[in-house]
Amino acid sequence: MNPRRFMALLIKESRQILRDPSTFLIALVLPLILLFLFGTAVSLDVREVRIGLALEDDSAVASSLGMAFRNSRWFDVTFARELASLEPELVAGKLRGIIVIPQDFGARMESGQAQATIQIITDGSLPNTASFVANYAQGVQTQWAQGEALDHGVAAERPINLIPRFWFNPELTSRDFLIPGSIAIVMSMIGTLLTALVVAREWERGTMEALMATPVAMSELLASKVLPYFILGLGSVALCTGLAVFVFGVPFRGSIPGLLAVSSAFLVPALGQGLLISAIAKNQFVASQMALLIGFLPSMVLSGFIFEIASMPVPIQIITYAVPARYLVPSLQTLFTVGDIWPMFLHSIAILLGFGLIYFALAIRVTHRRIA
Amino acid sequence: MANPVPAAVLSNVSRRFGKARAPALDNISLEIRPGLMTGLVGPDGAGKTTLIRLLAGLIDHDEGEVTVLGKPATEADRKRIGYMPQRFGLYEDLSVIENLRLYAELRGLPTGKWDDRFAELLRFTDLGAFTERLAGRLSGGMKQKLGLACALVETPELLLLDEPGVGVDPLSRRELWAMVRKLTEAGIAVLWSTAYLDEAEKCEEVFLLSEGRLIHAGPPGDLTREAAGRCFRMRGDGPGKRRLLAGLVADPAIRDATIQGASVRFLTNAGASPPKGAEPVPARFEDAFVDRLGGGPKGHSLLAEHYRAVPENDLPAIEAHQLTKRFGPFTAANGIDFKVPRGEIFGLLGPNGAGKSTTFKMLCGLLTPTSGDGRVAGHNLRHSRSAARRSLGYMAQKFSLYGDLSVRQNLNFFAGAYGLTGAKRREALGRMVEIFHLGPYLRQNAGGLPLGFKQRLSLACAVMHEPPTLFLDEPTSGVDPIVRREFWSHINGLVEKGVTVLVTTHFMEEAEYCDRILVIYRAEQIALGSPDVLKRDAATPDRPDPTLEEAFISLIEASESKDEAA
């Protein structure tokens, strides 16, 4: 490694980063778009669900239950006299559920002979919203029933009460875990896609040929590709973290060294992947397709960032073990919402570095100082 | 022959890519000696690039030995080798000086020597005024010079140049040549690969490659001598030259014939006597080269024979009336004005970026003029673009058919695009396949064809609908002389049938085929006339018989000094 040659290559690479529009797109525009989307558009928090309420019974008890639904902060209720008029709305997707309070509801409540049942209909085409509607509607009903009982002087307390406590994120905002996850995506885009593109570009434009005819060593060349994008990747983490904390109000409870350590470790396999792809593809278009397929998509889908890995079928779970982002996402989420948990970080860092070593070894094996 | 120790030696070297294919280099032995300009010539695909890359240590060879500066090529000291790849190897998003600094560091030039060396190189390449400009924004000629400067940043002992002349106008090429020439005087060994045979002729030593084999090594004069005494010239007035050429090509005693302005230049078979009225001319390297490859193509153009006769018409076939194109503040073409009558070959000539491509594009409807009008076959390009397009055939400079489509699919597409249907299409297709011998290639991807066949396919697609006008953009740059002759025999035949041809070129051999030439420089037209008139106007007492290239260069220089005076 000749320090002067290496510096010259570094300076060249840095200038190119600053002047190339595709760097700008991938390292700046794309993170902003992703962060924005995950900060605002993608939300797994169910806020106020629109439901219909078919009040087929006009007894006072029935309307009292109806009012309980209307007053619930979970639902936005549309009232109707009968189910038939609400059904089309459910099909059209304008309502996500219908509560039917049947004609005999009041009578049954009064008589106490038979159980007075309501019907909860949900839109099963959105399974998560459907379970939400079912659970919370039952909750509203149970609470209302307890209130009714108290009014009649009967304590109808439940024999067992479950008291939930949500650590780290008591408000349960999905943004707090989606945004740290999207930072992982941004890093894999820079590490894998951008690196693959810049090396492939050297092949495509014939500059690789000219470089190889100079005394440059392959190790200098590879290192000069890795270092600037490593720094760019870290810069982008800083940018995203800043945005996450100051714009989207995500807490940051960990330490900067922790963030630095975890993201640096992740960039090693990401960059290695990028180098390997470009050494195989030597063509920007194919390189970008490959980067998308083995970099972006797995980071998005198989990292546990939105979709629970444990819920996937076993063969796919096995695949996730080979996705570096899988080890990054939990650490990032921890850094933001929990704090530094070093045993967890060290474990991830060790695995990430291991992957990095494999990718780099492969990339070096595949990159020859020959053009054909 | 100052230094007997060769800079590079190849002995019995072979290299093949893929087992099934013919070897790219087949048992080559040669020596490159210092202080000499060594030319590497041969048709496209002959193995020139492979040979240069072997010497640069960029690829491995299969058999034999490659020794560069006393070591095997892949282990040679790269500081002592300068290499300029075909695409110059410049970083387009770095400035001129940044490119130079990068290569200076990579080649290990001590920092103390930088300023002097850069000043020298910038003076040498005339790039001093552009040091801060990005390499991507330089003209083709300037990129080339910068590429050379980067290869020379630390004076090498062996300089390898891979087709430095491709796509560059004669003026820049000449300057580049002069620059490299100086280096050989300093004792550097230079290998200059080229498709231009006039360049080869000026080298001290030439290696002639054909299909991976070395068919000549030695001073170009040795080869040229083989054609000595067999080269002649005959005048044929106006359109008569094409008939004269056809007659000579048909003559079994004639080995090769080409048009040169109003004359036909030809090479007789050994021992044959020339026809009456032929005036002997000195042999050129190209004559001997074609002779070695088996002579020019014989027979007449089948394409022209089957082509419809374009009816006589008093209207000009192509007309440019005060054509002007501005891109923002930049004027690319200014007041271009000419008329081309039916049945004429009209050439547009000019250095890179002078405005000839802009003019050409305005006339085939690719660009809308800022002011002025263009007409093709009487159709105004502003108002009846589609009708104008139907009456022209177009052949781009680069191969620009669909490389992933088969030959048949390409032919089918262009037939359909020009509105040929049913029986007419089948008939046209069959004719093209027969004329251009495309039969065996019909199912093959157009992109994988040998260069000569790509050329034929491009022409076939352009003429299938029998247009009255043809637009050719540097149709034969880079192809070997045999294919070029075949191509022009078709064009000449078509012109006889009344087809009008507009051609842009900076390849002088092509320009010689034109009836008239318009020279464009700095967006203005600076001369219009037949090749012979242009040559005559450039004649001086010490240069009574200038070549077209010399005429062209003196026109440009005259225009430049006029601009400076003004």
Add this chain to the structure above:
Amino acid sequence: MLARLMAITIKEFWAILRDPRARIILIMPPLIQLFVLGFATTLEVKNIAVGIYDRDGGRWSIEMTQRIAGSPNVVAILPISSPEEMRQAIDRQQTIAVVSFAQGFSADVAAGRPAVVQAIFDGRKSNAAQIVLGYLNTIVADLGAELSATPARTGAIVNHWFNPNLLYLWFTMPGLVVIITTISGLGLTAQAVARERELGTFDQLMVSPLRVPEILIGKVIPPVLVGFINATIYMVLISTLFGVPLTGSVPFFYISLLLYLLALAGVGLLVSSLSQTQQQAFLGMFLVAVPAILLSGYASPVDNMPGWLRILAQGDPTKHFLIVSEGVFLKDMTVPDLWANTWPLAVIAIVTLGVSSALFRARME
């Protein structure tokens, strides 16, 4: 006119089928996507480990632990013996929830006093945590009902329409038809013009008598047909192999699909006309496709977005077609309802195709 249109359409077909790069977009990813995404993009919570911190150790805490262990969504019980251990298990994500029984839990239950169970969740995964809470609530409620002396006076019957067992795959699969069609449709059209520019055939095309509308139609037809074929294959696979019901009007699905593909083609050609190289076209496509998919309601319901984004999502063709697809597969959606989500596709198609043809003309020089 017809001959020229035929010629360019056939040429575009060959261009797609014979270009090895286009083939990558065509075959590989859609199949991988269908299987990997089909199974991976699930918001279900299954196979979880639940920690049990049992300081009671009596009959009822053991009973409940057994019921939790018996839940189909729980694969393992993680016994926990101290608060430190509990913190560590959650911190390191060994478990998503710890159920904690205080001393005297069983005694309270036995005595008929209201008993309290605590459940601590990992809030980093707020969505999964809430779903697990739902599971635990059901278990608690069931046990409570059995213990209760007097039966509750009111109850509820829950009916999940369109997807009675709330199978997540039933949501994913009709959604994937849309997502995959989007990616391949955009990918192909985004390359269409950029490829000609990069390979230098653009000029050749422009000097031929082909008119701009003919060229654009020629470039739109093959991706639309590829989209049709892809969608048909997925439809068959999904309703047979994956057993998702296909309840609605198939002809209307195709009408809607056609308009959707045209809208995509408009967007793709827009990107393509703006790009000089295939590389730029690819990045441009990416920058369009990611927001289109994230705003469509596939990754998370449109209902959850803030109001102004919901308005923005109206301009996203993917959002409309996703509703149509889910509607036709699961909901037996009526034609007027389908139409309500189809006419916006027509509007988007007209606008994008119009703009891209104007841009195509403008960028000819």
